Amino acid sequence: MALIEEEAALLRGKNLQLSFQVESMRYLLEENNRLEELLDFQRESKMTILPARVINMSASPYLSSSLSIDVGLESGVEENDPVITPKGIIGKTTIVGDNASIVQMINDVNFRLSVRIKPSGSTGIMRWLDGGLYLIKEVQKNANVNIGDKVVTSGFSDIFPNDLPVGEVVNITDERGRFQKSVVVQINENIGSIINLFVIVDQ
Template sequence: MLRWETHLHQLRDYILLFLLLSFSLILINLNSNPQVRWLHGFSLNLIGNLQNTMHFWGKVRQLENENDELRSRVADLTYKNSLMQEAYLSNIRLRNLLKYKKSSSFKLVTAVVIGQNYHGFSHALLINSGKKQGLEEKLPVLSSDGLVGKIALIGSHYAVVQPLDDVNFRVSAMIQRNRVVGIFTPGKSGKYFLNYVPIQSNVKKGDVVVTSGYSNVFPKGIKIGVVTQVGAAKNKLFKKIEVTPGVQTERVENVFVVLKKAR
């Protein structure tokens, strides 16, 4: 569109220049008295100035068109680079998932997170696997980085996952190093805690927290996160243990669902 407008502007300018040159030739052929010669000089200056102006604005339009084309090429290259970067990162994620699936002792079904929903402190994930893929309610959901949550609702080809950052999520957990047991819960402050651990228990910053297996839902040994802070609760009976989960559920894209039957 811009090129057509440029051609029209150039055509108009050339027509105007042609008319002025024709007028000048007519004056030249009329006679050579002083008045006409003065008119010759005036028309020549006018034509010269006009031609310079046309040349200048023609260059300006040419540069504008070149800039538009360059901006378009930059935008196109930026978009293609973004696609390549996304494909590269997706390839890394899928390789990690495949590696985890091969090394896992669980029977796993892969799924993709296709939607998320927040309502207050409640959070839900929608995945693209359901009953047709062998899924049931309350099956554990995890990623290569650790526990994601559990199946809350099930359909033929889709399922809703209650992730571990949902305010109502609970799981029996333990310190991997010495098997100290507690209950992992999310807090409304955006933090996560291992609750009901006796005050005399040996828990240190950096300890890995895994599922305890004392549940009909979660098998033993699934990584939940790492202890980041240890203190005493207000009642002095239990420790106050803060945990950072291994999975950021709002960013997870690919998951595994653990079937009841192990390999």
């Protein structure tokens, strides 16, 4: 009986070890795929983009949201440079040091982004609403906007180039007593889990 219990304990230990190995391999595979996506994006981009890595993140949904990245003046970064991932807008640089920069994130309560809704071409100013949701107010009521429409940068900004991906329309409501409507957008990127990103330089 004792021998059987000992063998069972050994098997449980081996199974646990195998589970750890499988989980480790899965993580490495996901990490490899993520890095391949970043490399492909950098190779295919028509913009001059500088790879960067997040070194610190400070986010509060009610105050300001920012992160620090490991590139700065010595790498060609300037104030108000757009910060992106392959999926979309992350924010813009606000303070730039020699070898590090602070980025104001898109979910900062003071961040505003000029956007366009495809395919209608309707434009508006997008701001953070809650979690991964963002709000575009004062869209013309007769604009042909539908759930699932893509949202991109409008090109009207001096900071963000035209047609960068932002998110997708998930809700539309009429503004009471007005000839306009509000559009709720789910952004493409999960900004709380960002590790690698890019800074658009030399625009």
